[in-house]
Amino acid sequence: MVNATNSGGEKRTADSRVDVAIVGGGMAGASLALMLAHYCPDLQVALLEQKPLPASGIQPVLPSFDTRATALAAGSLQLFEQLGLWPELRTYCAPINEIHVSDRGRGVGARLSAAREARAQFQGMFGAVVENAALGPVLYRALADTSVHAMAPADVQRVAFGEEGAELYWRDDAGAEQRLRASLLVAADGVDSPLCRQLGIETERVDYHQRALVTTVGLQRDHGGVAYERFTDSGPMALLPLPDREGAHRAALVWTCEEEDADALCALDSDAFVDRVQRTFGWRAGRLVRSGAVASYRLSLSLAKEQWRRNLVLVGNCAHFLHPVAGQGFNLTLRDSEALARALSGDGGRLLAQNSSAALDLLENYGRERQQDQQLTIGFSDRVPALFASGNPLVRSSRQLGLLGLNVAPPLRTSFLSQAAGFGL
Numbered sequence: 001m002v003n004a005t006n007s008g009g010e011k012r013t014a015d016s017r018v019d020v021a022i023v024g025g026g027m028a029g030a031s032l033a034l035m036l037a038h039y040c041p042d043l044q045v046a047l048l049e050q051k052p053l054p055a056s057g058i059q060p061v062l063p064s065f066d067t068r069a070t071a072l073a074a075g076s077l078q079l080f081e082q083l084g085l086w087p088e089l090r091t092y093c094a095p096i097n098e099i100h101v102s103d104r105g106r107g108v109g110a111r112l113s114a115a116r117e118a119r120a121q122f123q124g125m126f127g128a129v130v131e132n133a134a135l136g137p138v139l140y141r142a143l144a145d146t147s148v149h150a151m152a153p154a155d156v157q158r159v160a161f162g163e164e165g166a167e168l169y170w171r172d173d174a175g176a177e178q179r180l181r182a183s184l185l186v187a188a189d190g191v192d193s194p195l196c197r198q199l200g201i202e203t204e205r206v207d208y209h210q211r212a213l214v215t216t217v218g219l220q221r222d223h224g225g226v227a228y229e230r231f232t233d234s235g236p237m238a239l240l241p242l243p244d245r246e247g248a249h250r251a252a253l254v255w256t257c258e259e260e261d262a263d264a265l266c267a268l269d270s271d272a273f274v275d276r277v278q279r280t281f282g283w284r285a286g287r288l289v290r291s292g293a294v295a296s297y298r299l300s301l302s303l304a305k306e307q308w309r310r311n312l313v314l315v316g317n318c319a320h321f322l323h324p325v326a327g328q329g330f331n332l333t334l335r336d337s338e339a340l341a342r343a344l345s346g347d348g349g350r351l352l353a354q355n356s357s358a359a360l361d362l363l364e365n366y367g368r369e370r371q372q373d374q375q376l377t378i379g380f381s382d383r384v385p386a387l388f389a390s391g392n393p394l395v396r397s398s399r400q401l402g403l404l405g406l407n408v409a410p411p412l413r414t415s416f417l418s419q420a421a422g423f424g425l
């Protein structure tokens with residue numbers, strides 16, 4: 001077992017005990033570990049990941065930290081600022097100063113400017129975009145300065161629950177069985193979570209029969225901090241500002257297309273792909289000049305039917321995997337993680353260790369507290385693609401009215417922004 005870059009805590013041996021064990025070191029697990037280190041410095045926290053960590057520089061990278069970019073809402077930036085990460089993170093971020101939402105070919109759109117909206121902003125911006133490949137090392141560098149014990153590779157094969165909490169088992173490089181006991185097990189092992197399957201936790205799943213095609217495109221002119229959400233006959237396209245690299249202007253493209261069109265689009269060479277994007281997206285961001293490799297993701301709504309049990313909590317994709325069109329999944333996870341870390345601060349650690357009914361109450365209260373935000377965010381992420389995919393004239397008219405409303409009706413704009421900017425509700 002490799003002891004990850006970690007400055008705190010002694011190396012754990014074949015059988016040890018912690019307060020909280022997080023299984024899965026992706027965006028969700030690593031962020032929760034940071035929140036726990038911040039809000040609950042007295043808790044002993046272990047983070048177990050089956051693949052090499054970003055800080056190790058070893059390929060392949062964790063699924064979270066691949067070629068995607070993430071739109072971090074203003075509320076998430078505030079959370080990262082509280083954790084002390086913002087000074088470093090900002091150097092990898094492009095601010096979102098304006099959001100343009102439009103319906104291609106129908107001349108209707110809404111333009112929202114952070115400079116004009118007093119609400120829903122952070123340092124004068126709606127949010128910021130960071131490439132996941134940059135976010136991973138930032139999170140892990142920060143973790144190395146905490147007492148969180150990051151273990152990798154640690155492919156947790158089996159978990160069991162007893163009087164004293166959870167027991168986790170995996171094998172080290174030499175094939176020897178390792179055991180870690182924890183008062184609380186956090187499953188952060190992603191969508192289709194093997195841990196949930198093992199524990200009999202069912203998921204409710206809706207297949208959108210769509211794929212998200214993701215790539216980086218070059219821009220001939222500066223994006224000016226504008227994030228575009230453009231609804232086209234070939235599916236919604238988001239074009240998000242990225243920081244310049246070696247003097248080149250860049251944007252992250254997320255194109256949601258029907259399942260049956262995806263393979264043909266992915267097979268296009270770089271020039272043909274960018275030409276197709278240009279014709280579909282239009283010229284609002286100027287000329288698109290080239291694209292990187294195109295990655296494709298199957299889209300579904302996947303919700304765990306239980307998010308907590310005695311000694312167990314689910315976070316991230318494992319708890320809720322959303323359509324990415326509204327850029328909400330990770331932002332929601334950060335709000336969940338902060339609430340969980342706050343719930344465990346103070347007396348939380350002692351209650352967990354006692355494994356009493358009060359510890360279960362604590363998890364239930366956390367679940368209740370998160371219910372409303374989760375339902376609204378999941379509903380928002382589920383409705384937007386359906387609304388904009390529809391060619392039905394009635395649906396089309398109502399979405400055009402909605403876009404006009406964003407321009408002229410302050411209450412509608414405020415509610416859209418407070419959802420999109422991730423301040424919770």
Ligand SMILES: Cc1cc2nc3c(=O)[nH]c(=O)nc-3n(C[C@H](O)[C@H](O)[C@H](O)COP(=O)(O)OP(=O)(O)OC[C@H]3O[C@@H](n4cnc5c(N)ncnc54)[C@H](O)[C@@H]3O)c2cc1C
Binds near residue numbers: 069327
């Ligand atoms: C195309 C796309 C664009 C997106 N854009 C945005 C956006 O702009 N804004 C936003 O807020 N969200 C966005 N999201 C959502 C965001 O990507 C997810 O919220 C995020 O990836 C959550 O990651 P996770 O850590 O829960 O899961 P994962 O990334 O799947 O991580 C799970 C980890 O668990 C590890 N693991 C699995 N099993 C074990 C085991 N047995 N033992 C140890 N480790 C294990 C895996 O190796 C992996 O590292 C987007 C999603 C997609 C698909």
